[in-house]
Amino acid sequence: MSIADIPPCEDERLRIGIPELDRVLGGGIIRGSLVLIGGDPGIGKSTLMLQAFHALARQDHRVLYVSGEESIAQIRMRSGRLEVTHPSLWVVAETDIDRILHMTKTCAPKVLAIDSIQTVLDPAVPSLPGSVTQVRETALRLMQFAKQTGIAVFLVGHVTKDGAIAGPRLLEHMVDAVLYFEGERNHLFRILRAVKNRFGSTNEIGVFEMKENGLQEVVNPSAVFLAEKPDNAAGSVVTATLEGTRPILIELQALVCHTVYGTPRRTILGLDPGRVALLAAVMEKKLGMHLMGHDIFMNVAGGIEADEPAVDLAVMIAIASSFWDKPFDSRTIALGEVGLAGEIRGVGHLETRLSEAAKLGFTRALVPEALSGIHHPPASIILVPVRTIAQAMEESFNPTH
Numbered sequence: 001m002s003i004a005d006i007p008p009c010e011d012e013r014l015r016i017g018i019p020e021l022d023r024v025l026g027g028g029i030i031r032g033s034l035v036l037i038g039g040d041p042g043i044g045k046s047t048l049m050l051q052a053f054h055a056l057a058r059q060d061h062r063v064l065y066v067s068g069e070e071s072i073a074q075i076r077m078r079s080g081r082l083e084v085t086h087p088s089l090w091v092v093a094e095t096d097i098d099r100i101l102h103m104t105k106t107c108a109p110k111v112l113a114i115d116s117i118q119t120v121l122d123p124a125v126p127s128l129p130g131s132v133t134q135v136r137e138t139a140l141r142l143m144q145f146a147k148q149t150g151i152a153v154f155l156v157g158h159v160t161k162d163g164a165i166a167g168p169r170l171l172e173h174m175v176d177a178v179l180y181f182e183g184e185r186n187h188l189f190r191i192l193r194a195v196k197n198r199f200g201s202t203n204e205i206g207v208f209e210m211k212e213n214g215l216q217e218v219v220n221p222s223a224v225f226l227a228e229k230p231d232n233a234a235g236s237v238v239t240a241t242l243e244g245t246r247p248i249l250i251e252l253q254a255l256v257c258h259t260v261y262g263t264p265r266r267t268i269l270g271l272d273p274g275r276v277a278l279l280a281a282v283m284e285k286k287l288g289m290h291l292m293g294h295d296i297f298m299n300v301a302g303g304i305e306a307d308e309p310a311v312d313l314a315v316m317i318a319i320a321s322s323f324w325d326k327p328f329d330s331r332t333i334a335l336g337e338v339g340l341a342g343e344i345r346g347v348g349h350l351e352t353r354l355s356e357a358a359k360l361g362f363t364r365a366l367v368p369e370a371l372s373g374i375h376h377p378p379a380s381i382i383l384v385p386v387r388t389i390a391q392a393m394e395e396s397f398n399p400t401h
Helices: 019-025 045-057 072-082 097-107 132-149 170-174 221-225 273-287 309-324 350-359 389-397
Strands: 034-039 063-067 089-093 111-115 152-157 177-182 189-197 205-211 214-217 236-243 246-258 266-269 294-300 332-334 364-368 382-386
Touching: 019 177, 019 189, 019 205, 034 045, 034 132, 034 170, 045 063, 045 072, 045 089, 045 111, 045 152, 045 214, 063 072, 063 097, 072 089, 089 097, 097 132, 132 152, 132 170, 205 221, 221 246, 236 309, 236 350, 246 309, 246 350, 266 273, 273 294, 273 309, 273 389, 294 309, 309 332, 309 389, 332 389, 350 364, 364 389, 382 389
Parallel strands: 034 152, 034 177, 063 089, 063 111, 111 152, 236 332, 266 294, 332 364, 364 382
Antiparallel strands: 177 189, 189 205, 205 214, 236 246, 246 294
């Protein structure tokens, strides 16, 4: 039929009740959608699913959690620790796709979870569970089921050692949204990141903290990431990165020391190593800093990734601060992209970043000169426009404002 003849439908979303998860999904669950959640073993995927389904059950929505890896006794043991015991949350231990779909039609849940898709098998397909053929066929049947019935389906997927979803790449193309759960198992924070979403913004993130009773939301990640920032420490600089629509203040740490090897080391965590090497070369050329005889170690505190050019200026100031052993003002943030000629270029959503900095008590900001005339800067922050990296270094360590 002609697309003009199709009546418009409301964007009705089912809110889970966990704001961080709702944010990553684009505002809630779309009826009949298929969502894939991937992550390393032990990162908290099953925990997140149980807590999300408990939140839905508390709203009197019947939900069905299908586990192919645990018995119902093991699920009950974990649900007791997580305090997830609402009677509207139904569980079953099953791997046969025919039985799963039959039970789902009988139970008629609002949302279905399959944990994990690699354990489900189609008896008509002559291959083992987890094979490319089985994953493709079972995911296809679940997708058709979701679209026909309007039941939203969550698929939990294992990842390979390279961090990609195990199975055919077709699986990620087939689903409506792909969410990745990131973070080290021994690390305090977990980050849920949307890398695909047909019904919402991509690159949104949700921040969680792993505690004894499950995952807890981190409402203000900027404050958490900066909570242990040292005062007047050389090599420490705060900047603002943008994750989707959310600004997050992060601390960049740099350590520059004389190398004892013929080739200096560049060990970078949380930043693009190639970008840091490029910025170090610009500093050598434009500032006369002899960094080739020094090792450079850089880290983003809190374990978050910062891969946008807006943090370039902060990276340079952190390296210079450690090289000269001069601390950077702890109430100042630095924002700006740096070009190969040493010029400082503009960044997007500057007002949003500055507003987040103002909330946390920052009083001064180094910003690109081209953006210094923004319409509504926070009243509590003094903007210091800089055009070149030489001017930025002068304002960083010999301020005139």
